[in-house]
Amino acid sequence: MKTIAVCRPARFRQSEYGLILAVLLIVLSGCVTQKGSANSLTPHMGQNAQPVLVADADPKLTPSAAPANDASSEEPLDPFSKPGEEGVDEYDPWEPLNTKFFEFNRQLDRWVLKPIAKGYNYVVPNIVQVGVSNIFYNSRATPRFINNVFQGKFKGAGIEVGRFLINTTVGIGGFFDVAQRFNLTTPEEDTGQTLGFYGVPPGPYIMVPILGPYTVRDLAGYAGDIALNPIYWLILPTMHNIDSIPTVVDIDERALTYGISLGARATEVVNERSLNLEKFQGVEESTLDLYAAVRNAYLQKRTKAIRE
Numbered sequence: 487m488k489t490i491a492v493c494r495p496a497r498f499r500q501s502e503y504g505l506i507l508a509v510l511l512i513v514l515s516g517c518v519t520q521k522g523s524a525n526s527l528t529p530h531m532g533q534n535a536q537p538v539l540v541a542d543a544d545p546k547l548t549p550s551a552a553p554a555n556d557a558s559s560e561e562p563l564d565p566f567s568k569p570g571e572e573g574v575d576e577y578d579p580w581e582p583l584n585t586k587f588f589e590f591n592r593q594l595d596r597w598v599l600k601p602i603a604k605g606y607n608y609v610v611p612n613i614v615q616v617g618v619s620n621i622f623y624n625s626r627a628t629p630r631f632i633n634n635v636f637q638g639k640f641k642g643a644g645i646e647v648g649r650f651l652i653n654t655t656v657g658i659g660g661f662f663d664v665a666q667r668f669n670l671t672t673p674e675e676d677t678g679q680t681l682g683f684y685g686v687p688p689g690p691y692i693m694v695p696i697l698g699p700y701t702v703r704d705l706a707g708y709a710g711d712i713a714l715n716p717i718y719w720l721i722l723p724t725m726h727n728i729d730s731i732p733t734v735v736d737i738d739e740r741a742l743t744y745g746i747s748l749g750a751r752a753t754e755v756v757n758e759r760s761l762n763l764e765k766f767q768g769v770e771e772s773t774l775d776l777y778a779a780v781r782n783a784y785l786q787k788r789t790k791a792i793r794e
Contacts, residue, residue, distance in 0.1 A: 575785075576781055584777075602756055607760040615760055616761065636680045646672065678704035680707070687703065691785065
């Protein structure tokens with residue numbers, strides 16, 4: 487084990503290389519906020535868990551859940567909608583560009599991510615996949631705890647602390663969601679929800695290449711969740727230049743750190759996609775306007791999360 491040391495500012499000859507790797511890390515990294523399930527070995531899915539590049543919607547919202555008698559002849563069927571759900575303001579001034587990014591994400595998922603996930607699913611048992619998902623979820627307890635505190639939800643903050651302690655110890659680093667058995671569950675809280683809690687409007691809807699759907703507010707919240715996660719303090723080059731922040735990584739080994747971090751993120755993305763191979767089975771064929779359906783589903787989910 488290396489002695490904790492305060493990193494020196496990066497030498498100039500390393501700055502360009504470090505900056506490029508940092509940008510890649512930020513693009514591929516994610517502070518995933520996920521919802522608990524009824525079983526300790528059931529995967530958690532949520533706002534920023536976006537290995538599925540086609541859409542960001544609740545897997546329980548299937549085409550059969552949309553009432554046929556509510557569908558207007560002038561509007562495409564939304565396969566993700568639930569009976570009685572309120573409409574949301576779909577402010578999408580950048581739709582022409584968003585549709586192009588949406589199609590890019592679809593094709594990336596179709597030709598790259600999904601085939602890799604199928605091979606991964608063939609090799610890795612489901613129980614291991616769920617355990618890996620639980621580990622990544624457990625590692626992001628700090629942003630969830632802080633956002634509960636910011637919103638005055640101290641009970642939720644306490645539950646997050648209890649979940650982390652139990653799952654990290656008894657759950658073997660979070661592989662098993664033991665806290666679920668003690669009913670230690672709480673709604674997810676992220677920085678985007680915190681901003682909404684304090685009245686920040688969502689702003690325009692935006693489809694981000696690789697990452698998926700957001701609003702401008704939620705995209706800012708995504709960056710905020712990264713900043714709130716102490717794991718990234720040991721990795722991002724800007725943090726290495728702050729003398730008051732210790733790190734276990736020597737500045738000369740930063741390239742290795744980036745490689746490990748990017749590999750971990752890639753594993754998480756493929757693992758979550760593998761767990762959801764059937765998530766959108768048949769949806770594309772049964773939906774006239776998949777882009778509009780995904781947009782509506784995402785905005786409804788975020789509106790509900792902030793309201794709760």
